[in-house]
Amino acid sequence: MEHKKNDTKTKETSRIDAFSDGVFGIAITLLVLELIQILHSQPDSGLLKTILHNWQSFLAFTIGFITILVCWINHHAAFEYIKKVDTKLMWINGFLLFVVTLTPFPTAILAEYLEKESRTAVAIFGFNYILISIAADSICTYAYNHHLIEEEHREFYYSYKLIYRYAIFFTLVAFLLCLVSVVIPLILYTLLFVFFAAPKEFSSRLYKIRKARKNNVKK
């Protein structure tokens, strides 16, 4: 019976995984097109000069790449425990993919407006992070509430759900701080990367803290 459950899981989630992997992979690779554009824009100046002059494009490429990679790592971690997929989950996942697909656009904005209109550029990129957090939270909450996850990991998955709820508040605060500063949001977004670089480790730490607290309350 154990074996059969695994089989079903593979069948049920393999196509949503494959489609999502495709979208992540293409969105992350399309970022390079903005870099190639550089070469066509100033054909007369020297090569090294052209590259150094467009340092923001390389910074934006790196930020865009890490953003989508972090999304993929979190998607991978969230779907590892999901055993069933229904139409609604496909739509919520579709919303996440919508934001991931959009990501090359704010990345191109960063590349071109980081000097001219830094605050607006960072705010637009930050708005993207709010949407990603909402999408990630929706996936985990829906999967948790509708028992689409493996029963034995249900309690652990709750911490999972929590970290994306926190992410919404965190990205909202960072977004609002764009009104007053550019540096503070950038520090907060770096922290966000550090936290969600390893979502499994992050949520399992939270899980242990919550368990320890529960035990203390019992006593």
Next chain:
Amino acid sequence: MEHKKNDTKTKETSRIDAFSDGVFGIAITLLVLELIQILHSQPDSGLLKTILHNWQSFLAFTIGFITILVCWINHHAAFEYIKKVDTKLMWINGFLLFVVTLTPFPTAILAEYLEKESRTAVAIFGFNYILISIAADSICTYAYNHHLIEEEHREFYYSYKLIYRYAIFFTLVAFLLCLVSVVIPLILYTLLFVFFAAPKEFSSRLYKIRKARKNNVKK
């Protein structure tokens, strides 16, 4: 024996699934290139102004994205019950992928001509929907008639086949109405999205209605 049938299924349909998922994933992600184009077209005006001025591009991106996502969800649902793939089905599926691959083109038309030539732009997009419906209907009808679906789901699959037949007539009517109006077709296409957002639920409702009617006739 159950197990063996599953194995064969995986082997037979896994590559057509993977190829289709790839095409869907790329077509949906290429849509963002039209958005990035915006940034290069008016480099002198402010960032927010440029974005707000091109609201049709964002609307077109969203419509294009939902269109391809709905196609993927329907493709996923239709192929779930297909257990065998022959060369003809590959060609019919190829026709569907042809239309999906084309979709970024009418989407770009929407973005650029929604203000200038709204009726023609909507009609071209609507023509795309007719082709998608014909392709979806052809896949289901062929799979049904040539017994490529699992025998136990054959009766249910019939309702499946029916909803895409309805879709052809629906999209045809909406297309013809483009001659007299822009608003009415847009409402009809929104309804189309709602119906085919959950093809499994839609067709199983139809299945129950048809079953109930049959039982009434028997009495």
Next chain:
Amino acid sequence: MEHKKNDTKTKETSRIDAFSDGVFGIAITLLVLELIQILHSQPDSGLLKTILHNWQSFLAFTIGFITILVCWINHHAAFEYIKKVDTKLMWINGFLLFVVTLTPFPTAILAEYLEKESRTAVAIFGFNYILISIAADSICTYAYNHHLIEEEHREFYYSYKLIYRYAIFFTLVAFLLCLVSVVIPLILYTLLFVFFAAPKEFSSRLYKIRKARKNNVKK
């Protein structure tokens, strides 16, 4: 033991399948970028006029799409019987993918030079077909000679190998005929599409003819 062989097969060929499917899927979807280009080139004339004026782009898109789809169907059929993959086969397959990846280039040539320099444009596209035939023949011959195919299908696979050998001669002749005419090569390429649209059926017919002839010789 039967089961184990299947397992090994899946493990050995699944990644080369996935990589190839990705390349086919992207190459086929990139073709649409040439179509979108149309909208940016003549922004002042009417929408329908712009589309009708660029009919060659749509023809080229369709030809490019069918070319890559036929390649994928043939790739699918050729790899169905391959049970082992070694480094050399990866390189031969890499050569096929090289030509498939190139295909959007001759397609763009067709779109832009079909009126101006029809003979050269068709010849370049035809050169692409020679390369594809050589690549397909190399894959089948290598897999056959190095016993990478399932032993029970070995005899059948020989006919498979033959049809791609024929294709090399066929495409060579069509290419040389470009020196004298445009119409004759186009007819030959249409025939090529018809033959290789269903490679399995084509080679199994050849297999039966060869078997019948052998039996006649024996008598």
Next chain:
Amino acid sequence: MEHKKNDTKTKETSRIDAFSDGVFGIAITLLVLELIQILHSQPDSGLLKTILHNWQSFLAFTIGFITILVCWINHHAAFEYIKKVDTKLMWINGFLLFVVTLTPFPTAILAEYLEKESRTAVAIFGFNYILISIAADSICTYAYNHHLIEEEHREFYYSYKLIYRYAIFFTLVAFLLCLVSVVIPLILYTLLFVFFAAPKEFSSRLYKIRKARKNNVKK
């Protein structure tokens, strides 16, 4: 139990394989966009003239294609023995994908600056090779040190790890030689291609040499 280990392996590494295959496949296919650009840059001269005039673009396309193909073949070989994936390996693999995704950029540089600033163009391409070597070495070293590979292949995997360590030094030397010459680095990079075209055969030869030496020492 054997069977279960295989199952786990498939589940653990299949998504990182699929995502990586997607990125490799897209990066390799995007290279063609640079070729298509040629057709738009000189619309007035003849077709054959335009193509021959841009021979560097075709050379760059070929070099870029082989580079990414060699990366994929090596990635395939390195992950064949990896049975478990943790978050850190995902990040190291992410670094490799970062460099692979970047590759179309130095390829475009080669195409446009090979005549004008050959030394800088080759040096930038060479810098890319250093990064690829470091990424490949990091993956193998991490997998080896953290026992993520199948235990029975551990000794063989050590030779695997070694060849990428050698590659770092090799690409570093070639990069520094760009300061004095263009021809010598190009010869060295060709040698690099030859060595890493068949990483499995290369490392197994090394493995045998090291084993023979060990046995000699024992005597």
